[in-house]
Amino acid sequence: MNPFSYERAKTPAEAAAAAARTPGSRFIAGGTNLLDLMKLGIESPSHLIDVNGLRLDKIEPTAEGGLRVGALVRNTDLAADTRVRRDYGVLSRALLAGASGQLRNKATTAGNLLQRTRCPYFYDTNLPCNKRTPGSGCSAIGGVTRQHAVIGVSEACIATHPSDMAVAMRLLDASVETVQPNGAARVIPIADFHRLPGNTPHIETALLPGELITAVTLPRPLGGVHAYRKVRDRASYAFALVSVATIVQRDGTGRVALGGVAHKPWRVEAAEADLPRGARAVTQRLLEGAMPTPENTFKVALTERTLGAVLLQAKR
Amino acid sequence: MEDFGDIRMSRRDLLKAGAASATAAAVPAAQAQDSPTNVNTPSPSPNASRPPVVASVTLDVNGRRHTLKLDTRTTLLDALREHLHLTGTKKGCDHGQCGACTVMADGRRINACLSLAVMHDGGKVTTIEGLGTPNSLHPMQAAFVKHDGYQCGYCTPGQICSAVAVLDEIRQGIPSHVSADLNARPQMSVVEFRERMSGNICRCGAYANIADAMTEVAGRQA
Numbered sequence: 001m002n003p004f005s006y007e008r009a010k011t012p013a014e015a016a017a018a019a020a021r022t023p024g025s026r027f028i029a030g031g032t033n034l035l036d037l038m039k040l041g042i043e044s045p046s047h048l049i050d051v052n053g054l055r056l057d058k059i060e061p062t063a064e065g066g067l068r069v070g071a072l073v074r075n076t077d078l079a080a081d082t083r084v085r086r087d088y089g090v091l092s093r094a095l096l097a098g099a100s101g102q103l104r105n106k107a108t109t110a111g112n113l114l115q116r117t118r119c120p121y122f123y124d125t126n127l128p129c130n131k132r133t134p135g136s137g138c139s140a141i142g143g144v145t146r147q148h149a150v151i152g153v154s155e156a157c158i159a160t161h162p163s164d165m166a167v168a169m170r171l172l173d174a175s176v177e178t179v180q181p182n183g184a185a186r187v188i189p190i191a192d193f194h195r196l197p198g199n200t201p202h203i204e205t206a207l208l209p210g211e212l213i214t215a216v217t218l219p220r221p222l223g224g225v226h227a228y229r230k231v232r233d234r235a236s237y238a239f240a241l242v243s244v245a246t247i248v249q250r251d252g253t254g255r256v257a258l259g260g261v262a263h264k265p266w267r268v269e270a271a272e273a274d275l276p277r278g279a280r281a282v283t284q285r286l287l288e289g290a291m292p293t294p295e296n297t298f299k300v301a302l303t304e305r306t307l308g309a310v311l312l313q314a315k316r
Numbered sequence: 317m318e319d320f321g322d323i324r325m326s327r328r329d330l331l332k333a334g335a336a337s338a339t340a341a342a343v344p345a346a347q348a349q350d351s352p353t354n355v356n357t358p359s360p361s362p363n364a365s366r367p368p369v370v371a372s373v374t375l376d377v378n379g380r381r382h383t384l385k386l387d388t389r390t391t392l393l394d395a396l397r398e399h400l401h402l403t404g405t406k407k408g409c410d411h412g413q414c415g416a417c418t419v420m421a422d423g424r425r426i427n428a429c430l431s432l433a434v435m436h437d438g439g440k441v442t443t444i445e446g447l448g449t450p451n452s453l454h455p456m457q458a459a460f461v462k463h464d465g466y467q468c469g470y471c472t473p474g475q476i477c478s479a480v481a482v483l484d485e486i487r488q489g490i491p492s493h494v495s496a497d498l499n500a501r502p503q504m505s506v507v508e509f510r511e512r513m514s515g516n517i518c519r520c521g522a523y524a525n526i527a528d529a530m531t532e533v534a535g536r537q538a
Contacts, residue, residue, distance in 0.1 A: 001389045004388055006369065028432075031431055031432065031435065035432065046366070076490060079491065080491060092491065093498070097493050099515075101425060102418055102478070102515045103515065105425060106427070
């Protein structure tokens with residue numbers, strides 16, 4: 001790990017300004033992803049801005065009847081909040097399906113959104129990776145791709161986004177609140193927050209240099225039956241092969257979002273009109289134009305079957 | 317019988333010597349990565365030759381205050397083991413995957429390997445040494461002994477710290493992936509223990525006995 005200087009930011013605007021004026025700086029909150037990557041030489045910041053003291057750790061009601069979740073609310077606390085458990089069950093379930101108890105105690109709401117991919121080629125610094133070293137090539141294409149994306153892929157990158165929480169946030173149409181280095185605040189709809197890889201897989205979000213997430217807001221509750229079903233190689237503490245988040249109403253209408261299949265949480269609103277017709281119809285539209293590799297074609301069938309199981313469960 | 321004369325080497329010294337020689341052997345391979353043929357190795361960042369940055373860190377560990385001068389890169393785990401010589405907390409994978417380094421920081425279990433010591437300045441840490449002593453074991457330590465909740469013992473300090481925290485988390489009503497009803501109080505059950513302990517790997521496979529130890533302590537506390 002390269003040496004780095006360290007400071008504790010006093011206010012969100014100061015943190016953003018410090019990041020913008022210090023080349024090679026990174027924010028650190030829970031640190032569970034960043035430190036891991038620093039040890040491996042994948043990230044090598046020369047300056048860390050510790051944002052843990054910014055008091056962004058509250059969950060508050062909004063005037064619109066939703067919840068405003070501070071950027072520093074820990075995954076454990078968000079999952080355990082009684083309002084979240086009652087009104088946004090899919091979010092609690094997604095959080096609890098991710099990582100381990102120790103990691104959830106540290107990991108924050110904003111940091112969870114900013115997780116880097118778990119593509120093994122991104123982690124292997126001996127091999128080309130367009131995400132790690134832009135322009136070097138993609139080692140995953142033509143490699144071992146069982147875990148990789150099946151839709152929204154490009155010739156530069158077929159990595160997936162690893163977060164469970166972000167899939168639930170996308171389903172709920174959350175908004176990401178930020179502060180920019182000039183002190184201005186803005187709101188980014190979660191649908192626009194994560195990017196597809198295209199030719200620039202190293203640019204993963206809509207955040208500008210130095211921009212800091214301050215909160216994630218949830219719109220007013222939608223009611224319905226909430227579910228998050230994660231299929232993985234171990235029963236606990238493993239990343240998703242496929243995950244399905246749903247909210248299904250009494251009349252059979254609802255929403256669906258997927259994890260483990262793309263570079264971002266995957267949701268196609270138009271496909272949701274087919275929910276009353278069943279899992280096959282929805283999956284066909286959700287994954288229309290999918291380009292799986294021979295090793296991960298199974299994810300298409302697995303998505304349909306997992307969604308089928310979740311819809312069946314919702315009827316009971 | 318062989319006479320080893322004045323060789324006085326503890327098991328720990330032997331392990332240290334072994335680790336040092338393994339590191340030396342690994343150096344040529346690491347240097348080879350910088351060869352010009354390996355175009356994809358990230359180019360050395362401008363700060364690669366920068367001297368270490370040192371910070372003053374005050375930690376309350378097991379009720380004792382310590383002020384240390386630490387390289388900012390020092391993890392909480394390395395601060396505990398290498399600087400405070402509290403070697404009960406173990407380094408397994410050093411990447412948050414195995415749980416051997418589990419400690420309580422400000423009342424919550426965390427992976428000490430994935431946290432910088434400087435970020436805990438002014439904070440409170442409890443390690444396995446702070447839970448009990450050989451003469452006065454914590455109930456969870458005693459239960460692990462009674463139920464044979466280990467074989468080689470390397471993961472055990474992390475397992476015990478995690479197990480103590482798990483019972484506390486269930487008492488606080490924090491749900492888990494296996495809690496059937498999100499809005500009901502979670503149960504002190506083996507199914508809950510197994511899910512909540514998934515961040516602690518035991519390659520000897522003492523899981524069933526660990527669950528038995530936790531069940532006994534949970535029953536006693538209930």
